[in-house]
Amino acid sequence: MSVAALPFDNEIDACGLKCPLPILRTKKALAAMESGQVLKVLATDTSAVNDFSAFARQTGNALLGSAEKDGVLVFYLRRR
DSSP states (O other): OOGGGOOOSEEEEETTOOTTHHHHHHHHHHHTSOTTOEEEEEEOOTTHHHHHHHHHHHHOOEEEEEEEETTEEEEEEEOO
16 A cells, blocks of 8 residues: 555644644644544655654654655654
8 A cells, every 4th residue: 555545534734834843733633633543744844754753763653654745745643
């Protein structure tokens, strides 16, 4: 299954925001979700690639995949 075909339960748009705001918005959104649900995050901050990888490792949430299209980064995280 390609990243573009991943089903998700909630989506947040963090485009135009700089670190640490995309991660903070993601943390807040995940806290409101149930275990096992998937969050799709859109971001444009290039440091987000490393940030989301580290965030997933540190919090135990699974980074299911990421992609980039036309300067927009897309991340899929599963709530622990």
